[in-house]
Structures are given as C-alpha cells and as structure tokens.
Amino acid sequence: MVSFRGASADAVAVLTEQLGGVGEGSAAKVADDLFSAAATIRSEATLRRFVTDQSVAPEARKGLVTELFSGKVDAVTLGLLGEAASRRWTKGRDLADALEQLGVIAAVRSTGLQGNQLVDELFAVRQTVTGSSELRNALSDPARSGADKSGLIDSLLAGKALAATVQLVKQALSGSYRTVVAALEDYERVAAAVQGEGVATVHVARPLAAADQQRLATALSRHYGRTVHLNVVVDADVLGGVRVEIGDDVIDGTVSSRLDDARRKIAG
Structure with a gap:
C-alpha cells in the first residue's frame, strides 16, 4: 500500500x-x-x-x-x-x-462478503497482464484513448468478475502508479488489509494441493499474527520447494535457492 x-x-x-x-x-x-x-x-x-x-x-x-x-x-x-x-x-x-x-x-x-474473491480476481488479472506482453502493451500504449482501454477491460472481464474488480482494474489505468501491474498489486494489499489480512505470494514448481495451501496459510497466519491470504504462482524457475513473499519478507525454501547457496560455498 x-x-x-x-x-x-x-x-x-x-x-x-x-x-x-x-x-x-x-x-x-x-x-x-x-x-x-x-x-x-x-x-x-x-x-x-x-x-x-x-x-x-x-x-x-x-x-x-x-x-x-x-x-x-x-x-x-x-x-x-x-x-x-x-x-x-x-x-x-x-x-x-x-x-x-x-x-x-x-x-x-x-463487495460485502466477497472480499476474498476480489483479492483473488485482482491477482488473476495481474498475472494475466504480467504474462501477456500484448495485453500489457495495449494497456500502457499512450496512443490508445482511456475509453478504448476501458472497453478492452470490459471485453475481458464484464460478466466474468465482480463489478469492484472491473472498477479497480480500470482505475489501475489512471497512471497514478508506475505500471498497471504495480497498481493492481497495491490494490490487492489494500483489499486484504480491509479484511484484516495480509497477502503472501507463493512461488511453487507445481500447483499446491488444497490441504497444503491450508497448512501453509495457517503457519504464516500464526507467524505474522493475522490471517494471510495466499496467491499461488506456478513458476518455471522453481525446481522444487516453496518461495514465499509477504511484504518485504522473502522466505526462500526452493531447491534452486539451496543450489545457489551450495555453489557460493564451493566457489568461496
């Protein structure tokens, strides 16, 4: 925020x-x-x-x-x-x-009781924008009018997401943040904070089972003293294990991180 x-x-x-x-x-x-x-x-x-x-x-x-x-x-x-x-x-x-x-x-x-859905939808849109250079360029193109960009958002989200999600994604186009992705990430944090929650982005090599997500969420919530909402990212750079980013904290338990540590020790 x-x-x-x-x-x-x-x-x-x-x-x-x-x-x-x-x-x-x-x-x-x-x-x-x-x-x-x-x-x-x-x-x-x-x-x-x-x-x-x-x-x-x-x-x-x-x-x-x-x-x-x-x-x-x-x-x-x-x-x-x-x-x-x-x-x-x-x-x-x-x-x-x-x-x-x-x-x-x-x-x-x-959104009333649908606050968690809003956080999930903002995260999903952010991931979509991050993963598509074509969409990212279209939303940041200064030659395209605000109305044109707003129409693009409607075509992507109307009827598929909460009205608040559409409203906030359109607001992310205002240019008050460095990028649309940065705006959406901040809005996610605000949305979670309104519900007394924190947001953790979890990078894994393959999707986490629901039970594993719940165990991780419970452990993080206990550690940080408040409910933690998980955004799970399947990341090709993660060979195994889990990397958790929450605020300024990074908890890196990935295989790639351990390999890097080993290489540094050998080189040192």
Missing part, C-alpha cells in the same frame, strides 16, 4: 475511520467519486497547491473544495473531501494518493 508519514498518516487514519460509515450499497459510487476527485487534484496544479498550502486557513481550503465538488459527488464523498482539504499533508501529492486509497477501500467494501 502507499506509505504515508507524519501528518499525512494522521490524516489518512481520520479519513479511513470516517469512510467506515459508508454502506455497502453506496460504496461503489463513493469509490468512483473519490477516484474522480483524486484525478482532478492531480491534474490541477493550482488547486493542489491551494488545498495543501498550510498558510491557508483550513476553513478556506475546505470551503473551496466543497464549492468545487458540490453537486458533482454525493454528500458522503463531499464530507470526506472537505475533511481531507482541512487536514495537514506531509507532501502535496499525498492528498490525491490518499483519496485514491480511500476509493480502493470503498470499492472493497462494496
């Missing part, structure tokens, strides 16, 4: 708590509104500087944002935007990044 520090972290905590009152039925609309507001603030440098300028009174910043977005977003979103504008931000870009993250949280909440 995007890392916020200092005043920005405090602001995000307050806004996330405020977002907690949004119901499942309206959460998708709130997500769309927050994504739109984030895009506006990113694209309008004068507006961004004004609403993050600490020399301007919080009431003035809040008043401008309320006036600008009134009638364009619902009351819940307008309240969030006003609160966001009145807060201190460590860096100017943090405001738009925070609104996007809040939008992702709202999209996750719109």
Whole structure:
C-alpha cells in the first residue's frame, strides 16, 4: 500500500475511520467519486497547491473544495473531501494518493462478503497482464484513448468478475502508479488489509494441493499474527520447494535457492 508519514498518516487514519460509515450499497459510487476527485487534484496544479498550502486557513481550503465538488459527488464523498482539504499533508501529492486509497477501500467494501474473491480476481488479472506482453502493451500504449482501454477491460472481464474488480482494474489505468501491474498489486494489499489480512505470494514448481495451501496459510497466519491470504504462482524457475513473499519478507525454501547457496560455498 502507499506509505504515508507524519501528518499525512494522521490524516489518512481520520479519513479511513470516517469512510467506515459508508454502506455497502453506496460504496461503489463513493469509490468512483473519490477516484474522480483524486484525478482532478492531480491534474490541477493550482488547486493542489491551494488545498495543501498550510498558510491557508483550513476553513478556506475546505470551503473551496466543497464549492468545487458540490453537486458533482454525493454528500458522503463531499464530507470526506472537505475533511481531507482541512487536514495537514506531509507532501502535496499525498492528498490525491490518499483519496485514491480511500476509493480502493470503498470499492472493497462494496463487495460485502466477497472480499476474498476480489483479492483473488485482482491477482488473476495481474498475472494475466504480467504474462501477456500484448495485453500489457495495449494497456500502457499512450496512443490508445482511456475509453478504448476501458472497453478492452470490459471485453475481458464484464460478466466474468465482480463489478469492484472491473472498477479497480480500470482505475489501475489512471497512471497514478508506475505500471498497471504495480497498481493492481497495491490494490490487492489494500483489499486484504480491509479484511484484516495480509497477502503472501507463493512461488511453487507445481500447483499446491488444497490441504497444503491450508497448512501453509495457517503457519504464516500464526507467524505474522493475522490471517494471510495466499496467491499461488506456478513458476518455471522453481525446481522444487516453496518461495514465499509477504511484504518485504522473502522466505526462500526452493531447491534452486539451496543450489545457489551450495555453489557460493564451493566457489568461496
């Protein structure tokens, strides 16, 4: 997830708590509104500087944002935007990044009890994009319009995935992240975190049996003190064993890793 520090972290905590009152039925609309507001603030440098300028009174910043977005977003979103504008931000870009993250949280909440399915679908899309240079190039091609790329996502996912999955994959095209894949990976983490879970990417030589997945998930959950959601990748570079990536931690128990260790010891 995007890392916020200092005043920005405090602001995000307050806004996330405020977002907690949004119901499942309206959460998708709130997500769309927050994504739109984030895009506006990113694209309008004068507006961004004004609403993050600490020399301007919080009431003035809040008043401008309320006036600008009134009638364009619902009351819940307008309240969030006003609160966001009145807060201190460590860096100017943090405001738009925070609104996007809040939008992702709202999209996750719109799925109700299907949050785990959302994480799985985002992972599946990320794997598809990673594995297809043609699709990856199509989604990153600056010559293709946003509407064209959005239509491509609809053709791939409409009727086959949750509405929130489609919504978030389209948001990943906004360019706020270095790549679409990086955006989807971050959205997965946010989706899991909303449910109090972590995400572990597990690289194996061949598919894991359900019982083995459950044992690994239980062991990791016990170690990290929270439920861990597994994303399993069948990786040709893994000769055997398992490599687990969770946050900044890497647990490498693969045969290839042990062979590399042996080669280094022989060479040393």
